[in-house]
Amino acid sequence: MVGVTEATRGWFVSDLKSQTIYRALRERILSNEILSGTRLVLRQLANEYDTSDIPVREALRMLERDGLVEMIPYRGARVTTLTAREIEETYFIRGHLESIATGLAAERITDAELQVLDELMVRMRAAVRAQDGPGFSDLNREFHATIVGACGNEMLRELTMDIWQRHSGFQRVFRMVPERLAASQSEHEGIMDALRARDPKRAAALALWHKRSVGDTVSTLLAEEQPTVGGETA
Numbered sequence: 001m002v003g004v005t006e007a008t009r010g011w012f013v014s015d016l017k018s019q020t021i022y023r024a025l026r027e028r029i030l031s032n033e034i035l036s037g038t039r040l041v042l043r044q045l046a047n048e049y050d051t052s053d054i055p056v057r058e059a060l061r062m063l064e065r066d067g068l069v070e071m072i073p074y075r076g077a078r079v080t081t082l083t084a085r086e087i088e089e090t091y092f093i094r095g096h097l098e099s100i101a102t103g104l105a106a107e108r109i110t111d112a113e114l115q116v117l118d119e120l121m122v123r124m125r126a127a128v129r130a131q132d133g134p135g136f137s138d139l140n141r142e143f144h145a146t147i148v149g150a151c152g153n154e155m156l157r158e159l160t161m162d163i164w165q166r167h168s169g170f171q172r173v174f175r176m177v178p179e180r181l182a183a184s185q186s187e188h189e190g191i192m193d194a195l196r197a198r199d200p201k202r203a204a205a206l207a208l209w210h211k212r213s214v215g216d217t218v219s220t221l222l223a224e225e226q227p228t229v230g231g232e233t234a
Contacts, residue, residue, distance in 0.1 A: 018054075018058035020049075021049050026068060034079055037078060040076065063077075082169065094163055101148045102148075105148070109198075110150070140188075177220075191207055
């Protein structure tokens, strides 16, 4: 029994370290402290965070699931790079999926879900005033996840949120382009008006426009970073 308890405690400590390292590296990547294409050396990171290789390896796996890190055979891990084509294709898919989901949500959303969205809107407006990119990014994800969750189609929800998860690096736009916060919030206001009006066509059209607008900003950010990071960015 003692052996089992010690093993369990060891697993818990290792998992806690993995989560801590994951959050730290994720923030450093999203804030552009660690640039796209940068190699992430296991032993170096273990020394930096004063731990063994195991928690670092697990943290890198979690970052890989987020789409922030890619594992290259025989070469290890590096911060993910994206091309203009990948950005275009991703936002094309996300735009149409979220457009469908938002249109369905306009027909099916409950008063309780609208209240949740209203509360998120208040917090997002505050984040815009404070120019809090990281905070806005988290609230933005929760806002869209709530809308998609209200669409009533579980497969559509899973597809949409899976793409969100695998392309977390796009959240950098709210940190690297401060003016994007106000633009996104203005677009959110229009989407909310359509949801309150239970207008599926307008809600779907505005959601599609919103994603195209964000995609254009991400593409512009990529183009501006090309001289610095070899033409690619996370």
